Amino acid sequence: GQSLEQPSEVTAVEGAIVQINCTYQTSGFYGLSWYQQHDGGAPTFLSYNALDGLEETGRFSSFLSRSDSYGYLLLQELQMKDSASYFCAVSPYSGNTGKLIFGQGTTLQVKP
């Protein structure tokens, strides 16, 4: 089976840096993705790691280590609008499908 674990909640202050971890158990996958979702709205793609290492996109960075079955999303210079739920997801080796398996999500609360 495949499962991804994330902390349920994280709190940080405006301007700070926060790291959201994702550990997984999966038999094999193409890559690790991160999505942001504001209060029941549409999940929005943030980042994708196909290979081990760091991917940087503006204030957001994502990291993957397949040997440690671990990844994280790093958010810098936090803003109030970053308060949202963040999901890690994997694209498993399961034929030629676009299936994504999501974690339970981490609710980030940014305080002034």
Next chain:
Amino acid sequence: DAGVTQSPTHLIKTRGQHVTLRCSPISGHKSVSWYQQVLGQGPQFIFQYYEKEERGRGNFPDRFSARQFPNYSSELNVNALLLGDSALYLCASSLAGRETTNQPQHFGDGTRLSIL
């Protein structure tokens, strides 16, 4: 360009009824996937269609079915509704069959289905 559009936005049904949810992908996207998101959890994969063929099916009962039309829009049908089917149903489209850096999934705002 318009994003992924879903209709209706909200729907209230009673147990035993059936429902049809609709999704229009981003123009040029040939892949459409459906997800169910229960409050407080991550989205759960239901179906993927690519070029009008079913590419994947999640662990959902046969009451759930879907199809993709020649214009790549899609419908999700759920029969014999149960209370547990209450959820946000998300549609996602992409250019390719699977997630890549340059071709991520684009999600719609979803249909919030409530079963009474």
